[in-house]
């Protein structure tokens with residue numbers, strides 16, 4: 185392993201031991217790379233999320249917290265790009281939370297402020313499958329990958345001051361597992377848990393519902409397929 189990667193992984197582990205910020209790191213990395221458009225090869229895992237105007241869009245509210253937590257680590261691994269560090273922090277967070285080992289390689293390039301992605305590239309939580317397809321197909325994903333990646337909502341919670349929503353999706357939001365799928369399948373929602381319209385959308389059609397059921401029934405299958413989809417997400421718009 186590259187010495188900078190090893191050092192960053194050690195520092196991230198120290199950070200997660202001290203501060204349970206794994207979920208927001210996963211959200212930071214996803215909001216950086218999820219700006220990708222395969223139509224014109226713009227956006228992607230390029231760290232433009234740290235510049236205004238991209239940092240200021242509503243969808244990215246609160247992510248300065250994650251970037252600030254990573255800044256002292258960046259200083260100690262100066263040779264690593266921000267884009268690599270953001271994605272590594274997410275992969276390491278998922279592993280730390282008990283999730284699958286996600287293949288990772290260094291080599292993402294930081295792009296300048298001028299390459300900030302426009303607003304509107306990330307999904308709207310109040311919308312259902314047609315919208316999710318518009319957004320995720322633009323990144324180059326398919327329906328199965330929409331279901332898999334939504335499973336990352338096993339981690340973390342919504343914050344009223346960031347998104348207007350509130351609460352976690354599962355009873356153990358610092359654990360990466362398949363309970364997100366189990367929860368959304370329950371006919372009676374737990375009043376303490378969150379279900380976004382975009383989460384319930386996965387049950388709207390037979391094909392995606394079957395995938396939710398398969399991942400709820402088989403965590404190993406979820407982990408194996410999630411790791412592949414997440415690696416793809418972490419490399420959108422990048423050449424190695």
Ligand code: HEM
Nearest residue numbers: 207208210214307308309333336340341342343346347382
């Ligand atoms: C399918 C479309 C998606 C929608 C509409 C959506 C929407 C949201 C919203 C509204 C929040 C709450 C933010 C806050 O208030 O702090 C959130 C949090 C989160 N999202 Fe998503 N998301 C989607 C997909 C994803 C994907 C693909 C990933 C990662 C692979 C992801 C990872 C997370 C994580 C880990 C959190 C928790 C953050 C925290 O605890 O601070 N989401 N998402």
